[in-house]
Amino acid sequence: MTRSTTLDPRRPEHTGENRCWPCTVVNVALVAVAAAAVSVVSPSTAGAVAVVGLALVWLRGYVVPGTPRFAPRLVAPIPGSDALFHGTAATDGGDRAPDGESGSLDPADVDGEELLDRLLAEGVLEIDGDAVAPTAAYRERWRAETDRLRAEDTESLAAIARDISPAAAARAVSEDGDEWVALSPPDGNTIDETWLRRPVAIAEIAGYRAAEPFLSDDSIRLAAARTNRMFLEACPDCGGDLERGVDMPCCGGHTGPGEEPAETLACPACEVRLYTFPRE
Incomplete structure (x- = not known):
C-alpha cells in the first residue's frame, strides 16, 4: 500500500x-x-x-x-x-501493570547465572556461536505444547496454571477485551494476585511442560519457563510475528535520568508484551 x-x-x-x-x-x-x-x-x-x-x-x-x-x-x-x-507506580490488580505488562507463573526471584548454568548443563539451552539459545530438543517440545495449549480456553489455562504454580487459586478474567489468568498467592490473599496475559500463560505453561524430561525440580522448571520467554519466535496465542521494541510509557520513552529504556519483545497483534530484557 x-x-x-x-x-x-x-x-x-x-x-x-x-x-x-x-x-x-x-x-x-x-x-x-x-x-x-x-x-x-x-x-x-x-x-x-x-x-x-x-x-x-x-x-x-x-x-x-x-x-x-x-x-x-x-x-x-x-x-x-x-x-x-x-500516573503512580502502583499496579492495578496485583502484579498486573497498567501498561499491560504481564506477571509470571512463579514471580520468585532466582539467581540468573545459576539458572543459566543449570539450563545449559541439563540440555534446555545451548551455546550457539556467541549467543545462548534453546536446544532443538527443547524447542520442539515447547512448540508442540504451545500448539496444544493455544486451542484451550482461558478457563482451562487457569486450571492448569493453578496445578503447576505455587498459587492457592487461579481464575480466568476478561477485561476490556483482554484475557488474563489471575493467580492468588499461597496465602490466598486476592489483593496480591498475579495476572498473566493469555499469551504469556500459554508460553510459560508450555515451557514448563517442555522442560519435564530435562529438569526434575519444579521451581527450576517454572523459572526456566519465565526466562525462556525471551527466546519466543512467534506469539504463543495468535502465532503472529513478534517485534523488538523498548519500554516506553510515552512516545519518546521515559526512564530515570541517564538511563536507557529496556528492550522488549511484544506481539503487536495481541498488544501483549512477552518479555522485558534486563538493562545491561
Whole structure:
C-alpha cells in the first residue's frame, strides 16, 4: 500500500489516548518562549507563531523535531514528574501493570547465572556461536505444547496454571477485551494476585511442560519457563510475528535520568508484551 501524498499534519499515534504529556508540555513551553522572543520584534507575528505552534502541538503531539527523543528525559529530573505524567507506580490488580505488562507463573526471584548454568548443563539451552539459545530438543517440545495449549480456553489455562504454580487459586478474567489468568498467592490473599496475559500463560505453561524430561525440580522448571520467554519466535496465542521494541510509557520513552529504556519483545497483534530484557 502506498502512502497518500496529501499533506496531513495530524499524527494520531502521538495524540488522543496516545498523547505523551511530557512531549506536549515541553512543546507548549517552547512555543511560548519562541512567541515571546518574536514579540520583541513583531507582536502580531508573535501571535501567529503562538497560534500555529499550539495548533501543531494539538494536531501532532509535538512541533519540534526530535521531541520524542529528548522531552521525557528533560522532565525526568523534575520532582514528581513520573506521577504527574505517567500516573503512580502502583499496579492495578496485583502484579498486573497498567501498561499491560504481564506477571509470571512463579514471580520468585532466582539467581540468573545459576539458572543459566543449570539450563545449559541439563540440555534446555545451548551455546550457539556467541549467543545462548534453546536446544532443538527443547524447542520442539515447547512448540508442540504451545500448539496444544493455544486451542484451550482461558478457563482451562487457569486450571492448569493453578496445578503447576505455587498459587492457592487461579481464575480466568476478561477485561476490556483482554484475557488474563489471575493467580492468588499461597496465602490466598486476592489483593496480591498475579495476572498473566493469555499469551504469556500459554508460553510459560508450555515451557514448563517442555522442560519435564530435562529438569526434575519444579521451581527450576517454572523459572526456566519465565526466562525462556525471551527466546519466543512467534506469539504463543495468535502465532503472529513478534517485534523488538523498548519500554516506553510515552512516545519518546521515559526512564530515570541517564538511563536507557529496556528492550522488549511484544506481539503487536495481541498488544501483549512477552518479555522485558534486563538493562545491561
